[in-house]
Amino acid sequence: MENIYLLLSLCAGCFIVLQRNVNMRLAKNVGLVGSNLINYLIGGIFAGLIYFAVSCLGMVNKVHFGGFHYALIIAAVCGITIVLLSNWLVPKVTAIAFTVFTLIGQCTSSLIFDIIIYKKEITMTNVIGAVIVIIGVMLYNWDHRKEES
Amino acid sequence: MNNKKIYILVAFAGITATVLNISNAAVAAKYDVFYGNLAFYAITCIASLITYIYFKKSDKNKKKLLDIGGPLNLLGGTLGAFVPIFIALGFLNLGAFITTMGVIGGQFLTSMIIDSKGWFGLPKLKMNKVKWLSVALIIAGVIIMTM
Known part of the structure; x- marks a missing residue:
């Protein structure tokens, strides 16, 4: 399931x-x-x-x-923040740096939220799988940037 | 602003995305995923209307809102209506980490297909060994996470 x-x-x-x-x-x-x-x-x-x-x-x-749940306001504020931040930050950094640092932010925060909020146990296979996905994403971006330059 | 601060802000954008998903999942957990999705869209619709009114005043491009350029251009909102449902279900059943990795994997696989086919008028990219290797790594990583 x-x-x-x-x-x-x-x-x-x-x-x-x-x-x-x-x-x-x-x-x-x-x-x-x-x-x-x-x-x-x-x-x-x-x-x-x-x-x-x-x-x-x-x-x-x-x-x-x-x-109504207060989290709806947080979600709306986050949604608008992401759009505004992305529009402002994308021209300031390289595409690969944007991808890598967003990934770092998403991975670490989701790991912390899993442990604190969902009381989830993160297994070794989860971490290894995630690291392989991140390497794949970074490799694709690196190759893409290399071709562009 | 120095580079260090900019990189911290980029990472903060990633954290904000997780907080957004956590918030949607919290609403879905209290009510249900479908009501949570509807309530999220109702609130963001109002927020984007306020944003539109605010920014339209300073917008130099006087483009008409009804000039959408064909019905296919409305497909984004249609697909988007399913996204909070799928993510909330993932967060509640798999947790934040695995769901986030799944979403990232899905994004890159789709980007790769769009790049290789040259859809949406984007330049067609030639797939090479490195790109195929990265795709294989993403698929392998997602499979390993399910073990």
Whole structure:
């Protein structure tokens, strides 16, 4: 069963890249902030449709509708911070440095959150697998940059 | 600003991404993943509308919001609607670390396909041994994590 969740996280990564590229095309027509607004508007409509579909199938508890959690504000602030920080930082550093340091930030923070919040035990195979993924990502970026220069 | 501070800020952007996912997972854990997704989009929709109104005043490009350039350009938001659901499910069942690594793996494999096919009008990149090796490493790493 765990493999399905890993497959879903791979799909999430795939969708993020496709979304980024489609939004880049959209931004050429409506501008960056316009593209951002349309992206979240359409996303909101589809999130509503998904919620409606699963509630028709009886997969959600409708009592929750309208509920508010403080983490939603944190998520929104983080979302806007990422967009603004990325737009500001990308031209200041090389692509490989951006990838490597973002990876370092994501890996260390997710490890810390796993230990503190989820009380997860990180196994040796998890760490070895992660290190191999990071090496693969860095190798691809290094080769890409080498070709560009 | 010196390079050291800039690199710290780049790492901070990565940490912010994890905090965003943790927050979504917290909402999903309290209610459910589908309501959490809907609530996240409702809040970010309002936030992006405020951002749009604020930045549009200083935007020199007077591009019309309705001139989207074809319905395919709306696909980003459609795909994006599934992302918080998938990530929240991963965070709640696998934890933050493995899910994050899975998302990173998925991003690079898709980027590699886009690069090699030259989709979205991007320059077509020739795959070489180093690139294939890196792809093999990413796949192997994800498989090892599931063991």
